[in-house]
Amino acid sequence: MKQGDAPLYQALQNWKKKSVHSFHVPGHKNGTVFPTFAQKEFQRLLQIDATELTGLDDLHDPADAIYKAQQLASDYYKVQATYFLVNGSTVGNLAMILGSCNEGDTVLVQRNAHKSIFHGLELANVKPVFLSPFIDKEAQVAVGLTEETVKEALKAYPNTKAIILSNPNYYGMTVDLTNIINLAHAAYIPVLVDEAHGAHFGYGSPFPVSAALKGADVVVQSAHKTLPAMTMGSFLHFNSKLIRKEKIISYLKMLQSSSPSYPIMASLDLARYYLSQLSKEQVKKIIIQINQFREELNEIESIRVLPASSYYELDPLKVTIQTACELNGFQIQERLEHMGIYTELADPQNVLFVLPLAEISERKQITGKIKEALSNGRLVRRPIVPVEAITHTDYTELVFPYKKLKQFNKKVVSLHEAEGFIAAEAVVPYPPGIPFLMAGEKIKQEHIKRLSAIIKEGIRLQGGEYIQQQKIYVYDYKGE
C-alpha cells in the first residue's frame, strides 16, 4: 500500500463489478429503486452506497480495505492511529472527551469552542473551567488561548485532567500550540484539539502545522471542510502516551451508525489520496492564485481584506473581507449570492471565503463580479469602527454540575427579566457555532444587552426555540 492507492474506493469498485443482484440493504438496491426524476443525481453514487458485504470490511471492526485506508491516513498524518468518522467532527469531539475524561474531572476548555465540545463535556459529566481566548481587534473575532492563560489556569486548577483546545478558529487564525502542549505534558495532562478547520494541515508548509505534529494527544479534523470529502466525513487522529485509545474507540462504536455510509468513508480515503498527491508545484500555484485573489479583492473600495497578524498564523485557504462602507457583512453576503457567489459565513463586520485546495477556476470573472456587486455610487469607504468585544472573566465555571442542573425544571422568560437566572440552553450564533451563552452559565446584564443586539442584527441563531422572540429557557432557580 502506498499513498497513491485508495484501497477502500478500490474495494467498492471491485465489489460493484461482482454484485449484480442486490438482496440486501439498502433499500435502493444499488440505485435501481429510486424516484425516477432524482436518479440523475443519485444513481451513480448509490451504486457504491453499500453495506458490510463480502470484501467491504467493517468500520467498527476493520481488518481489510477500511483498515488499510485508515493506515494510509495515519501514515500520512504521522500519528499512531487514524479513525474514519461518518458523523462529522461532532462525533470525534464527543468520543475524544468521553474517551479521555471521567465523571467529575476538572478540564480546562477554550471558551470559543464548537458546541459539540460543550455537548461532550455535558455527556461526560466533567467539571469544565472555561478559559477566554484573546480577541483579534481587527476582525473582532476570538482566536485562541495564550500560553499565559493556560499557565495561570494550571496553577489555579492543579487537579486538571485534560485541556481541550480549538484551533484554528473559523477564520483560519492558527495559534502555535507547542508551548501549551509542552506545559500540559510536563504535568502529564493530555491535550485534546478540535482542529476541524485544519484537515489540510497535514500537508505542512505553506499551511500551518497540525496540532498532531506539535504533540497533541487527540486531534479531530473535518475532512469535508477543506479536503474533498463528503459532508460528515472527518478524521480522529490518536497520538498519545497518556490516554488509552481503546476507550475512545468504544465511544466511536457507540455514537456512530452501525451502518456507516460507504460513500462518505470512501471519500475520506480519496481526500487523503488527494492531499498526499498534491505536488509542491501545484501548491505553489494555488498560493500564487490566492495572493492574486486577495489583491484583486483589496482593489474594491467598499471592503478590505483582513491582513495577517503577528499573533497567529493565517491559513491561506481562508480569506476574510471586512466591510468599509455602510453595508454590514450580511448585506455584502447577500449581494454576492445574487451574483451566484456563495460564501461560508457573514458576521456584522466580515464575510469569510473558504478557498478550494485547487486553483480557483474563473478567478478573474469572480473578482469582477464581486467588484460589480460591491461598487456603486452609494458605497463610500468609511473607517472601521470596532464593535464592542464580548468580554468574559478569565475563568468561568458552571454554577452547578451538569447533573444537578438536569434536576431543575426549565421555564421560558423574557430576556429583559433573565438576569441572575441560569441559562438552560446554549445560544449559538451559527455559523460559526460558538455558544454565546451555555447551559449552566449565569445570565448577566451584559449578556442580555449583547444578545438583544445579536438578535436585532439578524445573526442566525441555533438553539433557543423562543430566542428570536427575545425569550430564553432558564432553570427554574434563581441564585443569590
Next chain:
Amino acid sequence: MKQGDAPLYQALQNWKKKSVHSFHVPGHKNGTVFPTFAQKEFQRLLQIDATELTGLDDLHDPADAIYKAQQLASDYYKVQATYFLVNGSTVGNLAMILGSCNEGDTVLVQRNAHKSIFHGLELANVKPVFLSPFIDKEAQVAVGLTEETVKEALKAYPNTKAIILSNPNYYGMTVDLTNIINLAHAAYIPVLVDEAHGAHFGYGSPFPVSAALKGADVVVQSAHKTLPAMTMGSFLHFNSKLIRKEKIISYLKMLQSSSPSYPIMASLDLARYYLSQLSKEQVKKIIIQINQFREELNEIESIRVLPASSYYELDPLKVTIQTACELNGFQIQERLEHMGIYTELADPQNVLFVLPLAEISERKQITGKIKEALSNGRLVRRPIVPVEAITHTDYTELVFPYKKLKQFNKKVVSLHEAEGFIAAEAVVPYPPGIPFLMAGEKIKQEHIKRLSAIIKEGIRLQGGEYIQQQKIYVYDYKGE
C-alpha cells in the same frame, strides 16, 4: 405541500441553479475539486452535497424546506412529529432512550435488541431488566416478547419507567404490540420501539402495521433498509402524551453532526415520497412477484423457504431460505455470491433475502441462477435438525450498575477460564447485531460453550478484539 412533493430535494435543485461559485464548505466545491478517476461516481451527487446555505434550512433548527419535508413525513406516518436522522437508527435509539429515561430508572428491555439499544442504556445509566423473547423453532431465531412476559415483568418491577422493544426482528417476523402497549399505557409507562426494519410499515396492508399506529410513544425506523434512502438515513417518529419531545430533540442535536449530509436528508424526503406514491396496484404486483419468487425457490431441493407462523406476521419483503442439505447458511450465501447474488445475512441454518419495494427485475433468471448454484449431485435433501436454542432465564439484570462497572479494570482471559467473571465487552454476531453477551453480564458455562461453537462456525463477530482467539475482556472482579 402534498405527498407528491419533495420539498428538500426541490430546494437543493433550486439552490444548485443559483450557486455558481462555491466559497464555502465542503472542500469539494460542489464536486469540482475531486480525484479525477472517482468523479464518475461522485460528481453528480456532490453538486447537492451542500451545507446550511441560504434556502437550504438547518436540520437542527428547521423552519423551511427541512421543516416541510419532516412535516410531510409525520403526516404520512400519522404521528405528532417526525425527525430526519443522518446517523442511522443508532442515533435514533440513543436519543429515544436518553430523551425518555433518567439515571437509575428501571426499564424493561427486549433482550434481542440491536447493540445501539444497549449502548443507549449504558449512556443513560439506567437499570435495565432484560426480557427474553420467544424463539421461532423453525428458524431457530428469536422473535419478540409475549404479552405474558411483559405482564409478569410489570408485576415484578412495578417501578418500571419505560419499556423498550425491537420489532420486527431481522427476519421480518413482526409481533402485534397492541396488547403490550395497552398494558404499559394503563400504567402510564411509555413504550419505545426500535422498528429499524419496518420503515415501509407506514404503507399499511399488505405490510404489517407500524408500532406508531399501535400507540407506541417513540418509533425509530431505518429508511435506508427497506425504503430507497441512502445508508444512515432514518426516521424518529414521536407520538406520545407521556414523554416530552424537547428532551429527545436536545439529544438529537448533541449526537448528530452539526454539518448533516444533505444528500442523506434529501434521500429521506425522497424515500417518503416514494412510499407515498406507491399505488395499490403496484403493491399488488410486488406481492404477486414475491409469491412467485418464494414458489420458485421452494422448488429447489436443497433448501426450503421459511413459512409463515401463527405466532407472528411475516413482512413480505423478507424471504428466508433454510438449508435442507449438507451446506450451512454461510456456504449457501457464498455460492450465491459467486453468481453475483448478494444476500443480507447468513446464519448456520438460514440465508435472508431483503426484497426490493418494487418488482424484482430479472426474477426468472435470478431463481434460475440460485437453482444452478444449489443443485448438484452432492446436495441431497435432508431433514432439518433444530440446533440448540439460546436459553435465558426470563429476567436478567446487570450484576452492577453501569457506573460501578466502569470503575473496575478490564483484563483479557481465555474463554475456558471466563466462567463467573463479568463480561466487559458485548459480543455481537453481526449481522444481525444482537449481543450474545453484554458488558455487565455474568459469564456462565453455557455462554462459553455456545460462544466457542459460534466462533468455530465462523459467524462474523463485532466487538471482542481477541474473541476470534477464544479470549474475552472481563472486569477484574470475580463474584461469589
